Amino acid sequence: MDSHNSRVLFVSSESRPFASTGGLSDVADALPVELNRKGLRVERIMPLFRAVVDGQKKGGYSIHRTPHTLVIPLGMELIPADIYACEHQNTLTYFVGNEEFFDRKELYALPHREYRDNFERFLFFQKAVVALIDGLGRPYDVVHCNDWQCGLIPALLEKGINGTGRDGQEKTLMTIHNLAYQGVAEATKLFLTNLPGNTLDQYPELEFYGKLNQLKAGLVGADRVSTVSPTYAREIETESFGCGLEGVLKGLDTPVKGIVNGVNVEQWNPETDPALPANYTAKALSGKEQCKQALLKEFGLSYHKELPLFVLISRLVSQKGVDLISQAMENMMQLPLQFVLLGSGQEEYQNMVLSWQERWPENFSCFIGYDADLSHRIEAGGDFFLMPSVFEPCGLNQLYSLRYGTLPIVNRVGGLVDTVQDLRLDASHGTGFVMSATSPESLLECVREATSLFHDKKRLRTVRQRGMNQDVSWANCAGEYIELYNSL
Numbered sequence: 001m002d003s004h005n006s007r008v009l010f011v012s013s014e015s016r017p018f019a020s021t022g023g024l025s026d027v028a029d030a031l032p033v034e035l036n037r038k039g040l041r042v043e044r045i046m047p048l049f050r051a052v053v054d055g056q057k058k059g060g061y062s063i064h065r066t067p068h069t070l071v072i073p074l075g076m077e078l079i080p081a082d083i084y085a086c087e088h089q090n091t092l093t094y095f096v097g098n099e100e101f102f103d104r105k106e107l108y109a110l111p112h113r114e115y116r117d118n119f120e121r122f123l124f125f126q127k128a129v130v131a132l133i134d135g136l137g138r139p140y141d142v143v144h145c146n147d148w149q150c151g152l153i154p155a156l157l158e159k160g161i162n163g164t165g166r167d168g169q170e171k172t173l174m175t176i177h178n179l180a181y182q183g184v185a186e187a188t189k190l191f192l193t194n195l196p197g198n199t200l201d202q203y204p205e206l207e208f209y210g211k212l213n214q215l216k217a218g219l220v221g222a223d224r225v226s227t228v229s230p231t232y233a234r235e236i237e238t239e240s241f242g243c244g245l246e247g248v249l250k251g252l253d254t255p256v257k258g259i260v261n262g263v264n265v266e267q268w269n270p271e272t273d274p275a276l277p278a279n280y281t282a283k284a285l286s287g288k289e290q291c292k293q294a295l296l297k298e299f300g301l302s303y304h305k306e307l308p309l310f311v312l313i314s315r316l317v318s319q320k321g322v323d324l325i326s327q328a329m330e331n332m333m334q335l336p337l338q339f340v341l342l343g344s345g346q347e348e349y350q351n352m353v354l355s356w357q358e359r360w361p362e363n364f365s366c367f368i369g370y371d372a373d374l375s376h377r378i379e380a381g382g383d384f385f386l387m388p389s390v391f392e393p394c395g396l397n398q399l400y401s402l403r404y405g406t407l408p409i410v411n412r413v414g415g416l417v418d419t420v421q422d423l424r425l426d427a428s429h430g431t432g433f434v435m436s437a438t439s440p441e442s443l444l445e446c447v448r449e450a451t452s453l454f455h456d457k458k459r460l461r462t463v464r465q466r467g468m469n470q471d472v473s474w475a476n477c478a479g480e481y482i483e484l485y486n487s488l
């Protein structure tokens with residue numbers, strides 16, 4: 001396959017600037033754009049969430065209705081899918097519209113529970129993807145599926161949305177952005193797929209402990225599987241990280257390929273970032289101190305030149321190591337230091353974080369919510385970025401932190417290992433601190449080291465510059481995806 005003529009459909013449940021809950025949307029945003037820049041012909045498709053419609057003005061894009069209205073079978077029901085489109089950054093995106101399924105406040109879940117019809121919603125989406133491929137009448141070479149919301153696509157491409165078979169030559173790549181989310185549903189929902197036969201025993205590739213597992217279907221059904229870092233690719237073949245799918249992954253004909261995510265270096269550039277109160281570069285860092293002062297003010301904390309500022313931006317879920325921070329918090333806050341946090345997620349974690357604010361009002365402050373501009377100001381204003389994730393497929397915040405001269409403190413897992421060099425192991429190449437174990441003690445040890453580095457201004461500056469000069473752009477990793485597409 002000549003990569004310059006390859007036509008790729010990039011299927012993802014979310015993409016910036018249209019709708020976003022996490023790292024997948026950053027990848028879905030930047031990777032197709034970079035691949036198009038390199039000469040491929042990549043188009044995207046995602047659901048028409050309410051956020052896509054509402055975000056047009058702020059996001060600087062406009063969507064339009066296409067002539068395609070598809071009729072999608074879900075079991076005995078026929079449901080219409082209206083197809084919208086938008087050209088943004090030289091990349092065409094299709095949106096699958098259906099008010100009942102996607103015109104909702106959130107993408108997947110309310111704060112206390114997931115939407116109960118997520119299986120129906122995303123099965124509908126996946127069937128609409130296959131129906132649109134056929135409706136467009138110009139075949140794609142590769143359908144690039146991402147996470148469980150695309151897991152059934154390889155099977156649907158083969159068997160058709162009515163289960164009556166389909167002629168298609170597309171190759172499929174299934175990329176795992178987070179193995180912990182698998183799209184598991186009750187076996188009784190199998191009939192909604194319209195696959196022939198109505199018991200799961202006929203479909204071992206879908207079956208998972210008596211239930212239907214969409215991600216497993218994608219892993220088994222796709223021509224190739226990849227994930228977002230080489231270390232995570234190895235980890236997920238083990239019981240500790242495999243989330244029950246380690247056996248399936250180990251049994252694949254070709255091993256899972258790990259490709260580290262890049263950063264959208266135009267959006268994340270401290271030299272030009274419009275969200276910042278002052279811009280700066282690796283050579284001229286003084287604006288960073290101004291960002292710190294403004295950030296502390298924004299969070300209601302006073303500025304002390306001699307106090308390091310630790311920051312954290314995250315979904316508040318156990319994966320992100322919030323429990324480790326909680327266990328280390330008492331000792332950490334005595335060091336002394338200041339700490340600013342932006343996050344939202346599980347209610348108990350939100351409450352815990354709010355209680356820290358009451359306990360240490362002088363030195364800790366948080367904002368519970370999702371705010372993209374604020375996340376840029378935090379990346380710029382912080383001295384150190386905390387990311388003690390229990391597992392981390394790739395992680396993006398540590399990459400943004402490197403770019404903004406905010407030294408990352410990360411756990412020794414997944415993509416964090418592949419992107420941050422430990423200063424304690426290699427003083428002349430180190431870019432941050434890597435915990436030696438998943439424990440509050442290891443985290444505390446790194447925080448202590450960071451505080452002492454903070455007082456060695458010359459060395460701090462050197463390490464900051466080293467991180468800022470590291471190439472974290474998509475240019476290299478996009479090349480690896482092209483090789484992978486070609487290998488199909």
Ligand code: ADP
Pocket residue numbers: 021022023024026313314315342343344369370371372375394395396397398
């Ligand atoms: P994950 O995808 O597991 O949530 P990543 O580090 O890969 O973690 O990506 C997280 C992305 O979401 C980053 O772009 C990060 O800045 C953003 N993010 C997470 N929580 C928030 C929040 N509360 N407000 C703004 N941005 C957030």
